[in-house]
Amino acid sequence: MPQIDVIAVVGPRAPERVRCAKRLAERSGRAFIPATRLAPAVDPIEEALDLVPWTTPSGGAVVEFPAATSVIDLIGALTDPFAPTRLLAVVCVVDAEHLAADLADEEYVTRAVGGGEVEHTARAWLTVTQLEHATTIVLANADRVPAAQRDALLGLLGVIAPSARLHPADADSPVAVPLDTGVMGAAQGRAGWTRALSGDAIRPVGGGVSAFRYENLRPLHPWRLHLLLDDRFASGEFGMIVRSAGFCRLASRPGVVAQWEQVGGMFDLVPVADAVRPDDEDELLAVGQDLFVAGLGLHRAALTAALDEVALSDDELLAGVAAWRTYPDPFPDWLVPGGSDR
Numbered sequence: 001m002p003q004i005d006v007i008a009v010v011g012p013r014a015p016e017r018v019r020c021a022k023r024l025a026e027r028s029g030r031a032f033i034p035a036t037r038l039a040p041a042v043d044p045i046e047e048a049l050d051l052v053p054w055t056t057p058s059g060g061a062v063v064e065f066p067a068a069t070s071v072i073d074l075i076g077a078l079t080d081p082f083a084p085t086r087l088l089a090v091v092c093v094v095d096a097e098h099l100a101a102d103l104a105d106e107e108y109v110t111r112a113v114g115g116g117e118v119e120h121t122a123r124a125w126l127t128v129t130q131l132e133h134a135t136t137i138v139l140a141n142a143d144r145v146p147a148a149q150r151d152a153l154l155g156l157l158g159v160i161a162p163s164a165r166l167h168p169a170d171a172d173s174p175v176a177v178p179l180d181t182g183v184m185g186a187a188q189g190r191a192g193w194t195r196a197l198s199g200d201a202i203r204p205v206g207g208g209v210s211a212f213r214y215e216n217l218r219p220l221h222p223w224r225l226h227l228l229l230d231d232r233f234a235s236g237e238f239g240m241i242v243r244s245a246g247f248c249r250l251a252s253r254p255g256v257v258a259q260w261e262q263v264g265g266m267f268d269l270v271p272v273a274d275a276v277r278p279d280d281e282d283e284l285l286a287v288g289q290d291l292f293v294a295g296l297g298l299h300r301a302a303l304t305a306a307l308d309e310v311a312l313s314d315d316e317l318l319a320g321v322a323a324w325r326t327y328p329d330p331f332p333d334w335l336v337p338g339g340s341d342r
Helices: 014-028 044-054 071-078 123-132 147-160 192-197 222-233 300-310 314-319
Strands: 004-010 031-033 061-064 085-095 108-114 117-122 136-140 165-169 209-216 240-248 256-263 266-274 289-296
Touching: 004 014, 004 044, 004 071, 014 031, 014 061, 014 085, 014 136, 031 044, 044 061, 044 071, 071 085, 071 123, 085 123, 108 123, 117 123, 123 147, 123 256, 136 147, 147 165, 147 209, 147 240, 147 289, 192 209, 192 240, 192 289, 209 300, 222 300, 289 300
Parallel strands: 004 061, 004 085, 031 061, 085 136, 136 165
Antiparallel strands: 108 117, 209 289, 240 256, 240 289, 256 266
């Protein structure tokens, strides 16, 4: 059976998302599978894979996914070589009037992941990852916000998702959404933070939007990091930090590198793996923090200084690993892939 070409449409707001998806289907002559058809299923992505083969192969399909869909899982499933689909594009539709709120939404959604396990995911994280992995971003209702706000939103989207084509769309605009189509692979490396940490230059943006890369080889003191995140990070002291992501290491958990994930008020540290041997202090000092930070009105110097203060001092560094393990550490325990518990 030939694979069916699919354009996936995602986004946090149903009215704007479905309107865009329907228009794409109508203008391209493709079948339309709405999110309302997928949402009742235990796994909407698997449901889409079951439904797509029933569409016309020559035309393909536009599939609108529910807001709570993980775009990373979506891309992985639809690009699987054994799947009945060929993923051509991921279109993320966001509403200009509500984008800031969607990127700060701390509500969690749950889904069954098998074996009786339940996964909890912040809506803000779902939204930002949908943006980061999109090939096209539609800023709907762009005419309903002041021009300066629209330009700032487009600038922010440009640093979060530098690979995506940005399309501001007025309410009820009949203009077709421009698409860059081509068979997508599972690993795209589209997110602004992954590109910045890979060495790509961060382009300057106006309208109060900025982004930068922070690097420091010294591990972080867990308690001081906790205080920074709890008391100062979201207070506005450093401007509005919309997105930060990358890798870091807590001194109390030597040898383990964690992925730093922050969007709005949501923050998480996820262990990646045992990166170095905790008894080899030379290796420990070769792996530190590498973070991407993006936001509005950022005070880069102040935030850099605050992060530097969280890193170990000279005396703490010289005290060695045994002392580091005794530092108060309020973060949840980790089950380290390929390593040990913490």
